[in-house]
Amino acid sequence: MRNEILTFFLFIAFASCSNSPTDVKMADSYPPIYPDYIGVTVPVGIAPLNFNFLDEDIDGIDVVAKGSKSGELHVNGDWADFEIGTWHKLTENNRGGKITFTVCVEKNSQWTQYKDFDVYVSNETLDEWGLTYRRIAPGYEKGGDMGIYQRSISTFDEYAIVTKTLVPGFCMNCHTANRTNPNRATMQIRGEGGGTMLLKDGELEFIDTKIPETKAAGSYSYWHPNGNYCAISTNSVHQAFFTGRGQRLEVFHTFSDVEIWDVRSNQLILSPLLRTEDLEIFPAFSHDGKWLYYSTSKSCNVPYEYDKVKCSICRIAFDAERGMLGEQVDTLLNGPSTGLSYTLVRPSYDGRWLMYTVSGRGNFPVCQDDADLWLMDMRTGECKELKMLNSKWAESFHNWSGNSHWFVYSSKKDDGLYARLYISSINSKGEVTKPFLLPQRNPRKYYREMMQSYNVPDFTKTQVEIDAHEFRRKLLESKREKVKVKSK
Numbered sequence: 001m002r003n004e005i006l007t008f009f010l011f012i013a014f015a016s017c018s019n020s021p022t023d024v025k026m027a028d029s030y031p032p033i034y035p036d037y038i039g040v041t042v043p044v045g046i047a048p049l050n051f052n053f054l055d056e057d058i059d060g061i062d063v064v065a066k067g068s069k070s071g072e073l074h075v076n077g078d079w080a081d082f083e084i085g086t087w088h089k090l091t092e093n094n095r096g097g098k099i100t101f102t103v104c105v106e107k108n109s110q111w112t113q114y115k116d117f118d119v120y121v122s123n124e125t126l127d128e129w130g131l132t133y134r135r136i137a138p139g140y141e142k143g144g145d146m147g148i149y150q151r152s153i154s155t156f157d158e159y160a161i162v163t164k165t166l167v168p169g170f171c172m173n174c175h176t177a178n179r180t181n182p183n184r185a186t187m188q189i190r191g192e193g194g195g196t197m198l199l200k201d202g203e204l205e206f207i208d209t210k211i212p213e214t215k216a217a218g219s220y221s222y223w224h225p226n227g228n229y230c231a232i233s234t235n236s237v238h239q240a241f242f243t244g245r246g247q248r249l250e251v252f253h254t255f256s257d258v259e260i261w262d263v264r265s266n267q268l269i270l271s272p273l274l275r276t277e278d279l280e281i282f283p284a285f286s287h288d289g290k291w292l293y294y295s296t297s298k299s300c301n302v303p304y305e306y307d308k309v310k311c312s313i314c315r316i317a318f319d320a321e322r323g324m325l326g327e328q329v330d331t332l333l334n335g336p337s338t339g340l341s342y343t344l345v346r347p348s349y350d351g352r353w354l355m356y357t358v359s360g361r362g363n364f365p366v367c368q369d370d371a372d373l374w375l376m377d378m379r380t381g382e383c384k385e386l387k388m389l390n391s392k393w394a395e396s397f398h399n400w401s402g403n404s405h406w407f408v409y410s411s412k413k414d415d416g417l418y419a420r421l422y423i424s425s426i427n428s429k430g431e432v433t434k435p436f437l438l439p440q441r442n443p444r445k446y447y448r449e450m451m452q453s454y455n456v457p458d459f460t461k462t463q464v465e466i467d468a469h470e471f472r473r474k475l476l477e478s479k480r481e482k483v484k485v486k487s488k
Contacts, residue, residue: 021062021104021111031103031114034444038117041433043126044091045154048082052444059106067094096123124405128180128459135452148175150464156441161464166472178223180402180461186221195480208480222284230261231283240303251364252302256281258294267486271325281363282344287351291315295343307361310335313342348404357396365396388432399458408457419453
């Protein structure tokens with residue numbers, strides 16, 4: 001009797017999982033799916049592009065994914081859920097080709113087949129192991145629900161690096177690796193007893209970067225390609241809230257300077273050109289380390305004159321052998337003259353492109369709904385908006401892959417509230433592909449229930465190795481080595 005009951009339930013389970021389309025009605029439109037993966041370009045080995053049907057009131061979905069060169073996958077269930085290993089093989093077999101998806105949906109016992117759509121598999125590799133980012137809930141207090149995480153881009157596996165449960169009461173941000181290589185990394189821990197974490201070839205320590213000459217601890221940072229220097233900005237960050245409808249939050253700085261930190265001698269290289277009454281912020285070295293880019297804006301009476309903050313993009317020469325900054329500042333994009341604000345400069349590691357954000361005001365673009373991504377061709381100086389990426393919501397916090405063929409950025413385009421991660425590629429003409437949302441096992445369930453924003457995303461060449469116990473112990477120790485100012 002038990003065997004008969006077991007056989008009966010196995011038959012029912014098999015039948016429910018094998019509900020193939022019959023008497024199919026054809027639709028003259030693409031399937032409304034979430035995320036929108038129609039026409040995107042992906043690298044070989046990316047995590048499966050699982051998707052949901054937008055209409056939740058369906059009986060089931062049937063998907064066939066067929067490679068233009070070889071291979072085919074078939075899934076049937078509540079959402080398109082591809083097995084990781086077979087998906088990877090399908091992308092590998094169709095490098096430089098495409099995968100065509102046939103989607104059928106059953107609702108009220110009627111099957112409907114939608115127009116096929118393609119996903120293109122790039123010839124350009126994405127060699128990094130994964131991504132690092134901060135996830136933070138929409139709170140506005142120090143030590144809220146936040147953490148620094150890393151995520152494999154070939155699977156759905158996510159690992160915590162540092163979270164508030166490890167160091168409650170602290171704010172962790174501005175984590176920066178050396179051009180996707182975490183053998184050199186910094187992270188700022190704010191709060192009483194905080195400090196600047198320095199990870200150097202496996203050795204972890206906390207440094208006190210707040211001295212009388214800097215007025216504040218280091219925050220936004222960027223590594224020199226040789227790994228001996230790290231450019232940091234020191235600033236005072238504040239928040240103001242709008243009343244009524246419209247924008248919720250304005251983030252502003254009352255002062256901001258830029259210095260270069262020699263991590264070998266623990267000395268700061270200062271220049272009066274980067275410590276003016278203006279606000280210098282968001283430093284970034286050029287691909288060869290010979291230039292330091294940054295944004296700067298005139299000092300305003302913030303928050304009352306918040307709409308007058310217009311950032312320019314500038315650069316200054318840097319001699320790594322002598323550890324010296326140049327004596328002249330070049331302005332590449334002038335904010336006050338155009339009435340716009342240019343921030344978050346990110347040079348590609350091959351020296352070809354300069355990606356940055358453009359907004360109507362401010363020096364914290366993730367809080368500006370009109371923030372968009374733009375691109376400068378370093379060969380010609382030509383600038384253009386990356387319209388394929390931009391939306392009516394904020395796009396910002398972008399970083400390059402090691403080979404400069406891919407980049408990641410955060411966007412609020414999904415719902416206007418939460419910043420999520422998108423990946424796109426770029427060719428030699430500066431043309432970018434349609435971005436794809438970071439894949440999740442069950443995308444709708446994951447993104448609808450997470451209720452956190454991603455920010456400061458970056459690729460990581462290898463998995464980040466930080467001993468959580470050592471991190472906590474050294475952070476809570478009162479012993480801190482202070483930075484010194486390098487004498488001329």
